[in-house]
Amino acid sequence: MKKYIKYYIQKLLSSKYIRKGSCKRCGKCCRNILLYIEDEPIRTKEQFERVKEWEKHYNNFYISGKNETGALLFTCNEISEDNLCKVYHFRGLGCRNYPKVNSKFLINGGKPLDGCGYYFEADKPFTSYLNNP
Ligand code: SF4
Ligand code: SF4
Structure with missing residues (x-):
């Protein structure tokens, strides 16, 4: 039991990826x-x-x-010629959340498409663990 509590506390406090940046409306993710x-x-x-x-x-x-x-x-x-979504207000969840934070995908080297205005970053840099043992 103690082992599981420790595991969940560590999981809760561990570093997480967050999405940063903004959409440049290049339309690549729809193509x-x-x-x-x-x-x-x-x-x-x-x-x-x-x-x-x-x-x-x-x-x-x-x-x-x-x-x-x-x-x-x-x-x-x-997707229109000028890279706008013709059903923007009715688009699905997958489109609304793109690019989604997916730890497994990121740990395996996944990243947004080249030229995408979004990027992923860890919320706590690795050095912060070295400074706070
Ligand atoms: S690839 Fe990125 S920048 Fe381009 S339209 Fe999709 S979300 Fe926006
Ligand atoms: S429905 Fe989704 S994939 Fe299709 S153009 Fe709109 S945002 Fe892009």
């Missing part, structure tokens, strides 16, 4: 989207056609490229 099938990024047109049958909202996207790992990249139909 470089990864979509998933069974927890894996979609890699083929056939997979995309299949997943659209049960994930109807995937019909809002079209294939617009491929990344260096071979995963398909999608563009949202709602």
Whole structure:
């Protein structure tokens, strides 16, 4: 029991990532989207056609490229030529929270898209632990 209490106190006091910066309205995040099938990024047109049958909202996207790992990249139909969201007030939670703080993603080297105005930072710098043993 003592072990669990210690674990949760440490977790509570540990450093956390926070999102900083602001949106530059470049529209990249609406044009470089990864979509998933069974927890894996979609890699083929056939997979995309299949997943659209049960994930109807995937019909809002079209294939617009491929990344260096071979995963398909999608563009949202709602992005305008001038990078504005045509359904801004009705956009989904995923869009509202982008880029979301996700510790697992960040620890594994994940970061916002190149040129994105947001970045992530630890709320307490590592040196603060050295100064306060
Ligand atoms: S990639 Fe970043 S800066 Fe560009 S539109 Fe998306 S959130 Fe804004
Ligand atoms: S709904 Fe709007 S914010 Fe969300 S991906 Fe599409 S264009 Fe971007």
